[in-house]
Amino acid sequence: MRPRLPPCPCCTGGGETILPRRGLLGAALGLACTAAAGARAQVPDTAPRRLTIQRLQTGEVFDGPYWRDGRYDREALRQLDWVLRDPSMEEATPMDPRLFDVLATVARQMDASEGYQVISGYRAPETNAARARESRRVSRASLHMSGMAADVRLPGRDSLGLARLAAELQVGGVGLYRRDGFVHLDCGPARRWQ
Template sequence: MARLFHRFDCPCCDPVVARRREVIRAGLGGLLALAVAPATAAAQAAAGGVRTVRIRRVQTGEAFEGVYWRNGRYDRDALRRLDVVFRDPSMDETTPMDPRLFDVLNTVARQLDSDEFYEVISGYRAPETNAARASQSRRVSRVSLHMSGMAADVRLPGRQSMGIARIAADMQIGGVGLYRRDGFVHLDCGPARRW
């Protein structure tokens, strides 16, 4: 007797198998979160309940030095001041920066045991600024996280860009791009990746 093919004979089409895959993915995501959580908690404890950042904008000379997170939350006034320092100076346009970017900068500086000011070469980029840069260089992404306030191109005085990039990449806390020839590192609070 010939066996009739049923659409659920294929494991990819079986809704029970598909649901199991979803449960497994969710479980793996939870395990990953637990693996990262102790490092984050340890970093927060090491920071004494506050997070600070020291920033100097290369083009404008404007600076921010101080606490941007305390008592379990971000300081709105500090974030507004950081938005101004990170603005697109060519368009004089400001956007709310993603505060997780400051967490990345804080964590990298602490890991490097640096209390120097980050020199910010590029923070927020208006879409027009990003498009102009992308037309001049293949190295500029047309969908850059700079346009979302999630990225900064930085350097730390007295530190090699390769060393900063290596530390940041090893921590897996966001995107890391090494621009050795230009002497800076791209750091962002997007998915962990490197180039």
């Protein structure tokens, strides 16, 4: 029997320290730098990197390369930012491109033929605060607010299998929400919870 990991303080309500908004975002981005090397090591730098995602709330789809010729494609990143926006506020933010590397790495390792369904991408602070009031499982310091996280599922794939593979790759945070049928993936430090 494997030991149960404690809940992630970044994405659950338990035990986190509340920082001022600027301090929180700076701290989250600073911590995320430690995962950058791991995410980059999983994706070859010469081959184009592709993603297929559908935002469930809006039906919008991104399907194509977001990295080519050795760099991120700015127009593709802008499109991804919009698809992953907070639909309740119609507010987008620049998503951390390393999140797309995490998603692409996991999909490639799963040999996924279908794209991700995105339940939650960027969350405006107001949206996140409202969700945190409704559920203790939502962190007041969520990486969703800094464009570093997405809650996803892969059609035809078991969420437990997806979470296990992502955790083995250690390219960022992995949260399994089995009852809700999705997995939280982020480009922050490697950690896992359920």
